[in-house]
Amino acid sequence: MSAVRSYHEIIRRIQGLPRADWKAEWIGEVSCLPVYAARRSVADDAPSVLLTAGMHGDEPAGVEAALQWMEGGDWHTWPVNWLVLPCINPFGWAHDRRTNAEGQDINRHFLDSDSCPEAKLVKEATAHQRFILAMDLHEDSDATGYYLCETKTQPPFLGERIPQALSGVMPVADNARLDGRRAQGPGWVLRVARRNDFERRRQWPLAFHLAARGTEHLLCSETPTRRPLDLRVRAHLTVLREALRFVTETLPVKPTRP
Numbered sequence: 001m002s003a004v005r006s007y008h009e010i011i012r013r014i015q016g017l018p019r020a021d022w023k024a025e026w027i028g029e030v031s032c033l034p035v036y037a038a039r040r041s042v043a044d045d046a047p048s049v050l051l052t053a054g055m056h057g058d059e060p061a062g063v064e065a066a067l068q069w070m071e072g073g074d075w076h077t078w079p080v081n082w083l084v085l086p087c088i089n090p091f092g093w094a095h096d097r098r099t100n101a102e103g104q105d106i107n108r109h110f111l112d113s114d115s116c117p118e119a120k121l122v123k124e125a126t127a128h129q130r131f132i133l134a135m136d137l138h139e140d141s142d143a144t145g146y147y148l149c150e151t152k153t154q155p156p157f158l159g160e161r162i163p164q165a166l167s168g169v170m171p172v173a174d175n176a177r178l179d180g181r182r183a184q185g186p187g188w189v190l191r192v193a194r195r196n197d198f199e200r201r202r203q204w205p206l207a208f209h210l211a212a213r214g215t216e217h218l219l220c221s222e223t224p225t226r227r228p229l230d231l232r233v234r235a236h237l238t239v240l241r242e243a244l245r246f247v248t249e250t251l252p253v254k255p256t257r258p
């Protein structure tokens with residue numbers, strides 16, 4: 001099976017991030033391809049945000065959005081520490097396929113991660129940090145518009161702001177069901193995190209693992225692959241900025257500049 005995309009281009013972009021701002025970190029190797037994280041630390045006591053992408057290799061807008069986020073300068077606005085995993089599944093990304101080289105859907109293996117090397121690396125990279133917000137970037141080939149899956153125990157919720165935040169960028173999916181679940185509102189699926197929900201399931205996505213470890217606010221951002229790539233990237237980044245504004249309002253984290 002030959003690659004359809006050059007993963008070296010991703011490595012080049014991660015290693016090309018300004019070193020004063022981002023620390024690129026090799027976290028391991030899977031299927032002979034290196035997996036990278038990028039960290040940005042503003043203060044030991046600053047809250048931390050986790051941004052992940054490329055779990056499913058055939059969902060390229062997330063990888064592009066995570067890279068563009070670090071290459072841009074908007075992160076200066078937010079006094080938070082960042083951990084970014086821009087391409088969790090290098091083999092899948094290079095071959096434009098959902099699964100890893102073993103045919104596993106990585107996002108089903110965060111409980112039994114010993115059997116899935118990519119999930120294991122993500123767990124190790126995130127193990128020593130607690131996040132106020134974790135956002136995982138995905139795409140949906142069936143969706144007609146954008147939608148957000150939000151996991152949080154109590155209000156306020158970000159999801160109700162999504163149609164407004166994306167107006168002028170992309171329509172939201174207005175289906176009654178999204179990703180197999182009842183929609184809470186336009187473009188929004190809400191999961192109220194309860195521990196026994198997790199315990200019933202054997203195939204944990206990343207969100208379950210992070211929630212079980214104390215991350216209170218988890219977002220799974222889904223763009224429709226039938227739309228142009230640049231618009232999908234813009235939609236992910238628009239929702240990321242809205243999520244950071246939301247965190248600023250609900251926690252004592254203040255922007256450093258307007």
Ligand SMILES: [Zn+2]
Pocket residue numbers: 055056059137138139
């Ligand atoms: Zn996905």
